[in-house]
Amino acid sequence: MRFTSDTSVDGIRERDFTLGDVPGVLWSPAAATGRLPLVLMGHGGGTHKKAPAMGGRARLLVTGIGCAVAVLDAPGHGDRPRTAHDEREIAELFRARAAGEPEGPIVVRYNAHLAEQAVPEYQATLDALQRLPEIGPGGPVGYFGINMGTAIGVPLTARDPRITAAVFGQFWPGTLLEAARRITVPLEFVLQWDDEHIPREEGLALFDAFASAEKTLHANAGAHKEVPRFEADSAVRFFGRHLRPVP
């Protein structure tokens, strides 16, 4: 892990890094002393590690519960090059959208493809972050990602036992069911009751599939992009309950 910038604004320290050729960002309290709980975040499709939703959630987490927050650019996103496969899938998605056809089948298969690459990238990032003195090994780790962030986070959380709490949402059960059934950590799951892309029954089926004894569904009236802002506050409280400070 190589840090390429280090700035602090309004009490929040922001460090850009690369791990191999994967760019990421690490936010943490500027005045932190001692070891920090960590939240890994995954961004949505078509956006990047510093999109407003990522910076906004990071700010709430850093100032709200004093944890560190790390996000990677997903393959083909942000500062990373697109492959010919990326270009084909994106063109196909735009074609379906323009034709008024369902986006789900394309998003599900494309994001599953990206997750195969992103999951080991997140695991290697977690390895590297836990070698930093301010995070260290064995501390509490959460995962927070909606949409494509869920397509990556569900297989990641199923595979990596270091992640002990997660916030997911807004995805089709598609390729995620088998991994969801192996997840037992506390969860908060967000969906939109009137989502024009994800049929209600499919969103509910994904929530139902998680084996977690402690899981909460937050379903809000409204369309796909109308998730209320208070859901980010709720996610921060969720992590505050589950990611105990490191002694």
Place this chain on the structure above:
Amino acid sequence: MRFTSDTSVDGIRERDFTLGDVPGVLWSPAAATGRLPLVLMGHGGGTHKKAPAMGGRARLLVTGIGCAVAVLDAPGHGDRPRTAHDEREIAELFRARAAGEPEGPIVVRYNAHLAEQAVPEYQATLDALQRLPEIGPGGPVGYFGINMGTAIGVPLTARDPRITAAVFGQFWPGTLLEAARRITVPLEFVLQWDDEHIPREEGLALFDAFASAEKTLHANAGAHKEVPRFEADSAVRFFGRHLRPVP
């Protein structure tokens, strides 16, 4: 409205009252000056106006957002006499429970019967409370009731335009669908994903029926009586967002 006691403990004023022959309780900040937002609460079946869930929620509301909170004993509950009809329905409920038969059909019809009486009682109580100088007319009014509190609160909220925000949950659509379809105020709705009494599809159908543009479903894993404590905190935040302080 006749007040029969007036005590203050830990900054919370508690006044018992009767309105006709209906007993109720009014909680408010002991140090309040100026007009207060009001939350009407309805208790669950088989309990009463000062059951722990009522006192606990009232404490969170009074200390959290500085509002007044009023609860009535439902007909046949608490300090009110049971009629022969009450006794028959309760015996029938216990018989069904002992026989392992569904409780829903009995609870739905019995609570609908109680609501016919309770709704005008709550409206008369609201009339009287709005004549108190510390509440007054035209201020923000919420309703908070789960289980039987929803069986009473849904027809009450459909009928009384003074109620501008409500928290409901854990009930069958049964007799409530028509009233739910007329409700347009912001809602939070709580259900248990593994409720042994209320089939999941029926709980979701009741949530779906509300016409409110702003409504949120909170569904938690677990059985009927395992609603997490953090849902009461969430309800307080919900009322804090929607019941603006009276200028």
